[in-house]
Amino acid sequence: MVMIIGVIVLIAVNIILLSVFNRRYISYYRPGRIAxxxxxxxxxxxxxxxxxxxxxxxxxxxxxxxxxxNDNYQKALNKAFENNIQLxxxxxxxxxxRNLLNFEKTITDRVLSAEVIGKDPSPWFxxxxxxxxxxDGVETGMAVVVPKGIAGQVxxxxxxxxKVLLIIDHNSAVDALVQNDRARGIIKxxxxxxxxxxxxxxxxxxxxxxxxxxxxxDGVFPKGLAVGYVSAVIKPKSGIFQEVTVTxxxxxxxxxxxxxxLNPKKKKFEPEQ
Amino acid sequence: xxxxxxxxxxxxxxxxxTTVMPYIPLFxxxxxxxTPFIIYLSIFRSVxxxxxxxxIFGFFMDIVSGGPLGLYLTAYVWLFIGVRWAITxxxxxDSLLLPFVVAAGVxxxxxxFVGISAMFEQSPRIFETMVSTIVVQVLWALFTGPxxxxxFSYSHRQWDRWFKEILAKKN
Numbered sequence: 001m002v003m004i005i006g007v008i009v010l011i012a013v014n015i016i017l018l019s020v021f022n023r024r025y026i027s028y029y030r031p032g033r034i035a036x037x038x039x040x041x042x043x044x045x046x047x048x049x050x051x052x053x054x055x056x057x058x059x060x061x062x063x064x065x066x067x068x069x070n071d072n073y074q075k076a077l078n079k080a081f082e083n084n085i086q087l088x089x090x091x092x093x094x095x096x097x098r099n100l101l102n103f104e105k106t107i108t109d110r111v112l113s114a115e116v117i118g119k120d121p122s123p124w125f126x127x128x129x130x131x132x133x134x135x136d137g138v139e140t141g142m143a144v145v146v147p148k149g150i151a152g153q154v155x156x157x158x159x160x161x162x163k164v165l166l167i168i169d170h171n172s173a174v175d176a177l178v179q180n181d182r183a184r185g186i187i188k189x190x191x192x193x194x195x196x197x198x199x200x201x202x203x204x205x206x207x208x209x210x211x212x213x214x215x216x217x218d219g220v221f222p223k224g225l226a227v228g229y230v231s232a233v234i235k236p237k238s239g240i241f242q243e244v245t246v247t248x249x250x251x252x253x254x255x256x257x258x259x260x261x262l263n264p265k266k267k268k269f270e271p272e273q
Numbered sequence: 274x275x276x277x278x279x280x281x282x283x284x285x286x287x288x289x290x291t292t293v294m295p296y297i298p299l300f301x302x303x304x305x306x307x308t309p310f311i312i313y314l315s316i317f318r319s320v321x322x323x324x325x326x327x328x329i330f331g332f333f334m335d336i337v338s339g340g341p342l343g344l345y346l347t348a349y350v351w352l353f354i355g356v357r358w359a360i361t362x363x364x365x366x367d368s369l370l371l372p373f374v375v376a377a378g379v380x381x382x383x384x385x386f387v388g389i390s391a392m393f394e395q396s397p398r399i400f401e402t403m404v405s406t407i408v409v410q411v412l413w414a415l416f417t418g419p420x421x422x423x424x425f426s427y428s429h430r431q432w433d434r435w436f437k438e439i440l441a442k443k444n
Contacts, residue, residue: 014347021342035336046292118291120339123302123406124386127339191402
């Protein structure tokens with residue numbers, strides 16, 4: 001009897017402590033920083049070794065494929081050149097329109113590259129550890145992107161390392177919209193490296209293949225960054241929302257380098273004297 | 274010196290789990306490598322020797338993971354308590370039972386994860402994915418768990434022997 005009461009009390013204490021510590025922002029205070037400083041250098045060394053061995057394999061043993069790949073790249077380059085000219089035109093017209101409407105620039109060109117040095121030990125959570133931290137100017141809440149699109153958000157920062165919550169994590173949320181239809185919703189982490197596009201109204205005609213971009217309304221991700229493409233749409237007979245699945249453009253299995261968007265701090269308004 | 278070995282093993286397991294295994298598609302849904310080590314400590318080592326390691330590495334895992342802080346600590350502590358309780362009436366040192374003990378440990382850890390996630394997360398996880406992940410992990414544990422226990426036991430014996438040899442040479 002005493003043992004059962006003891007176990008119940010222990011469980012209750014455990015749950016209370018968990019709900020107190022569930023506020024993640026306290027995690028990288030002193031003990032957490034020591035832990036991360038102990039593990040991260042080994043993770044970095046291990047990741048670097050893996051990359052080194054893999055690069056040797058790729059560069060020296062796969063030379064046969066290089067010529068073939070080169071042809072493909074040449075074709076892709078030609079295509080990109082055409083696109084580039086078209087994009088320059090768009091950029092110029094965009095610049096003119098922005099000036100006309102007196103829009104503020106929403107994203108700075110300041111980005112910081114970082115290397116992924118470790119992945120989450122649990123299949124239940126999707127986070128990565130990167131080799132840039134507070135000393136490099138990284139702060140909690142900064143957006144993490146790759147050239148293909150949005151990767152995640154910085155959730156914890158220590159002196160030289162940071163933890164990034166990927167957009168495929170269950171706890172992640174990104175305010176987004178469908179590029180052509182402008183239907184708005186929230187991108188949440190789903191299953192099998194896919195995302196759910198939630199709270200999209202039924203009235204919007206969303207089709208498979210439509211591109212989803214960040215809306216910029218969450219104040220974290222700059223507007224217009226690619227998130228993924230619509231891979232499934234279910235319109236239930238009742239209800240106000242439709243179920244949309246989005247496949248991210250970023251291959252999270254092969255995520256090795258990322259860019260951290262270093263947006264400048266917004267100016268604080270000084271009270272008039 | 275035993276603590277040094279435990280720390281060395283745990284650090285190696287965390288590094289393998291976070292840097293090497295994600296690059297091997299076969300181990301995409303492999304179980305937490307520290308689980309068999311916690312089971313090893315519970316069965317074969319003393320409480321005094323084990324509890325410090327359970328707390329330290331539970332905390333370390335919480336730091337490197339994206340789950341709520343205290344999740345791994347909770348899982349390891351209850352796993353340790355559960356196995357210590359089980360060995361009071363089960364002869365788990367028997368090699369035939371070891372695969373089932375590791376599999377049960379992995380199942381217990383996953384159930385704790387799912388329970389805590391359900392308590393603190395706003396939107397529910399997809400049931401089918403959860404079940405398939407747990408089944409795959411338990412199956413992995415059933416077949417590979419005893420190998421880990423044997424490796425830990427062997428490392429410990431070798432470490433002790435090596436340490437005794439060094440002491441004998443000094444004397």
